[in-house]
Amino acid sequence: MLGNIAAGGITSGGSTITQQLIKKSYYPDEEQTIERKIGEIILSIEATSQTTKEEVLELYLNKIYFGYGPQTIGLYAASRYYFDKSVQNLTLPEAALLAGTLNSPNRFDPFKNLDLAQERRDKILELMEMHGYISHEECEATKAVPVENTLKYNPISTTGQYQAYADKVVREVQEKTGYDPYETPMRIYTYIDMDVQKELDSIASGDSYTFQDSKIQVGAVVQESTTGRIIGVLSGRDYTPLGLTYAYSSKTRTEQDYGQKNQPGSSLKPLIAYAAAFEYLDYSTAHYVHDVPYEYDNGFVASNWNGKKYNGDISISSALSNSWNAAALQTFSEVVTGIDCNGNKVGDGIGIDGATKYLESLGFDMSGEEVNIGYAIGSWINGVTPESEAGAYAVIANGGTYIEPHTVQKIELLSTGEVIEIDEQYQQDKTQALSEESAYMIREIMTNYVKSGTGTYRLLNLGYQIGAKTGTSNHSSDKSQVSNPKLAGHSKDAWLSAYSPDYTWSVWTGYSSEDQKDGYYIKSNKDTNNISAKIAKLLHKDGVKNEYSSKPSSLVESKCISGIYPYVSPGNGVPSDRVVSGLFKKETHLVEVLVVQV
Template sequence: MAGRVARTGQRGLGGYPCPMQGRASNFANVLSLLGAFVATAMVMGLLAAGLVIPAVGATGSAAKSGVQAFDSLPGEFTTSPLAQQSKIYDARGGLITTPYDENRIIVPLKAISKTMQNAQIAIEDSRFREHGGVDPRGITRALVSNFKGGDTQGASTLTQQYVKITLQENALRNNDKAAAQAATAKTYTRKLQELKYAITLEKQLTKDQILEGYLNLVYYGDQAYGVEAAAQHYFSTSAAKLTLSQSALLAGLVQQPSRTDPIHNPERAQVRRNVVLDRMHELGMVTDKEWKAAKAIPVKKMLKVKPAQNTCGRSTQPYFCEYILAYLKQLPALGKSVPERIKKINQGGLTIQTTLDPKVQAMAQAQVEKKVPVGNSERIGAAASIIEPGTGKVLAMVQASRFPTTGQKGKKYTQVNWNVDQKYGGTSGAQFGSTAKMFAIVTALENGIPVNGKIPSKYATPKQAAIYTPSEMKGKCGAGSAWPVRNDEAIGGKPLPFSLATQKSVNTAFASLVLKLGTNKVHDTMNKMGLHQGTGKEIECYPAAVTLGANDTTPLTLASSYATLAAEGKYCTPNPILSITTNDKKPIKLPTDNCKQVISKDVANGATKLLEGVIQKGTGTQAKLAGGRPAAGKTGTTDNHVESWFVGYTPQLAGAVWVGTPYSQKRMKNIRLGNDFYPEVFGGTISAPIWKQLMDRASQILDKPKRDFDEASSKVLEGDIIGIPSVSGMSVQDATKALEGAGFKAQVAGNTYSNMSAGTVVYTNPSGRAVRGTTVGLYVSTGYVPAPPQPTSTPKATSSPKPTKTTTKPKTTKTPPPKKKTG
């Protein structure tokens, strides 16, 4: 950026740079000035535009050849759109950042104060309104002043300056360094071309159009390009409100913006400002009173510097700022390649409104820091993301750390965004523990296991592991060695109600379930619900990763996956953009296909039913929302209490809270955070209470009414219950065929005394109706009924023969009609 300061440096005769020494100190300088004047005068004498100046030493054939040379130069002058800053806002209109290559804000001439217009004309080109692009009187005046040893004066008109700087700007925007150097080269050819372009430009544009372009183009020092950016930077005001003293100060910067920078060189700036005020007074642009009053104000007291917000370190939301800029660089709507998109972001003057709600953001930051103070001695970190189900809008993104702005280091500073993937400035993520069980729940419901059904479970305790052998882990997501699984309490050894296994987060129940379903099937569910590692890769396909979250992901990713259930099966990729408009107020078309129905509404509502139980009477009771607001979610705690999670949702909001160890693998046991002491940190003890506060308060801020989830169908709640065909009297082979044809499995369960032919089926258990896919037990006839035993001394009552094996018929319950949404 510093290399561009030289665009509008001090100018001498004919626009050439020369030192600010006040006098031509030797004969060589005088000859140089005279030579420049003679050459320029010769050309001026040859122009067909009606401009007259003595052609010293140019006669006859020399004049003729000069005319031919001048006529052969290109005359068409074109300008490219100026590079200007873009602005990124939050959802309520607050400024987040202003990315730019050049800090420029283009405004129309009517939005620039008249005093500013007059000040620039007075010091740069007082005859601007009179000449036709080239000023013979100005050249003569500059020559005489320089020749006599007076103040060095420039002869370039404001129009010529505009041409030169525009040529350089166009070249720089096209990354053409050679053309940029040629635009300011100290050659007569370059000067002749500039003169011709200036005359052409005066025929194409009005004086006001040229002045407007100039005031938006020139460099005013300290990375401020154009008068509007300069007014905001130095005085925290707009170009329309610039006072006389402020206008004179800015106008005086153009010749030597670095040397007279008022922030770093206030004394020189004041001297230069007064030169401008004197010139304005001399030209009659200001009264004696105005002139004296403006000069009496010290420059230091004039300044009200507004730091540029072109870097995320200076942003009000630095982590989200980094995320949004990375997101924009990958947005096809801004260009076909990353360099093209960066150019549009930094030079295109875009207005970008994001989805970030500043009120929700501020609340979330406060709540996270309340539980996990920034820079705590335990070196524990925390992060949380809140999104809107059904749209993917990112409403908040916070973490318990500080963004370094000037190279700060230490336990409270990090530039890494713990909420997002690596490609957005984040990390590979953290192990997500039992929050992974949600994906097994969805897969089970899709495969006919009902909400009110049972799932298998091996017995295990915190110390005694259940062992799953490689033979039990068949398939493409199997494991090559035994897999030990422990529970947080002594439980298992028999089928458990699905709801109980979910509420208590029974590891062996879900391990058995995943292996029964097929690890690859649950892995496929993760993929379609958007779950992936922070590296961008899929979750690794092995039982521990798929079942118990022994792999890494990020809060934003996990919140988006769970939001799929809140949106009744519709997964939406996270979306931080509301709108983008160009510098001429035209909207840029954004993609509308970031949402897709990936699971059925019925299955989503069934999963919600199970996850509601986690909050109502399971491991997540500390996430229970105020006023009985319906909510569903899941806790997660990794081995050795290194990471803890709570991820959940209401019908309108979804959020993920992570509390963990970003700097080490320290166990979160016997630690103190804020005012609380934790013997052991679980997802339910720290992440769940934070999540509760976020959801309660965000719902209030966003005015979300209390609303119920939709009920799942009886098919998902109880299973696909269908009639069992009567197979009494059939052979085992025929009965099996009939049952399988009806959607059941069949196996011989035992024999029973019967007069029916031996080997024929007498009855089944269950009978009547059962869930599709149920294994139906066949009880086969022995072919006879034994005679009752003869009575002895005391007759005894006899009983009918019992089957060799019996089963208990499943109970069925009526399912209430689905509830309607409220609010």
């Protein structure tokens, strides 16, 4: 005490078991102050006068850790955690194991360090023999029992099933409630689908899927389309507990973000360009967009994936199914400015601030982002995750309603019995990110081109009204702008996000930032496409349970002359190849004209 006073603070010193009990009972933050130490001593003296040492020891043993995590706090909980039995039913090897963990619970947790736990337990048995509690024969016979033979299954194995999902749950609880499941004893109810999670784990491990190389990484999230409830998480290959995940990222931006965001490429064109055009410009599904050069980002002119070949005025369906970049840029520009490439006014325009708010309404984290027209084709600063893409695409499947993706139904705090209804709050907080009309219109276009079975989308043509969009991002072609000259101009990220009436899922493949520095780049999108198809088949092996919402009464099917805006209703004499059908919002004005052939 004198040494600590002379130093002006706590620099050294131990505690009796009684003092440790007082500290854990009355000073849970364990702040290192002289005031705390004095209070600890005073209360310890008072406790000693009112209780026996046996009672102090009993109280102490029900407040300390016997391993890693809150599920090991207290002798009763630890007995259940390790052996699934009550304290009075413990055998000698089991009791010796628990006694051995006390001076270093994390180090001697057999689920984390089996060999060290075995050595420590055997040391306890030897000490028991030395002090006469057991005979030499009992000691040797008990040491012959392997620790692993006494344990129940490992509920949080570093290589076990459900680790990716369990970690998502832990992080979600921490960020949503402020409670740490590793410090606060609680019972957590989740929405895990074990069949789905087993398959995702099997894909990640390579047991049920062969990747194109040993370095390529993968992330995926599967959720229910109408509830936001996540049923499966694929955090990556060789995933370690609470390690870096490619499936989601921190809800609050920190220097220690545990998720890698990636550039979405074309994967968000349906939402950013075309759904927004339906929403804010009242375009029809029969609208023709302009696939012509668009200059942005200090003079940069984006090319289409087939070089600089442009297609002129084309249907939205063609623009999406072929993923033409120029058309998406022009359309998003019209949404933002209200002016088309010919200088014609097409609406009021929502501006950059409006576009940012729109993306936020779809659940995207826009902190650190600076929206510009290039966002339509994936030129984000930080990027997105499979969780955020799945949550956004669920908006289309859910009639325009956004519900934040989540894994937890409710939490029960064991110390107080308080129940925190997480899912109930998420359902109450749902928002209308898109009108029912806009959601229906973009859904019709997307499900129709998947049904056509062209290209990658034929893998998802299972007959269940699946809508989907692929995407690929590229490294800069400027070698000075990439971490390794080998990357220049090559593919960086591969995406496929999809939805049905029942489920929405998003899959990303690519490489870690470290492997990119070593020159690894995407050579094929086949992993993304094939994994997404495997997920689709598993989710719909028994068909679909739900149906999309019906067509809103405010939408009408009508015809117009292709490539003309404002829309013109075809009169007599208009060639049939110039007449197109589509969905129109009722307030959209169709001009009636008569064409006379001369």
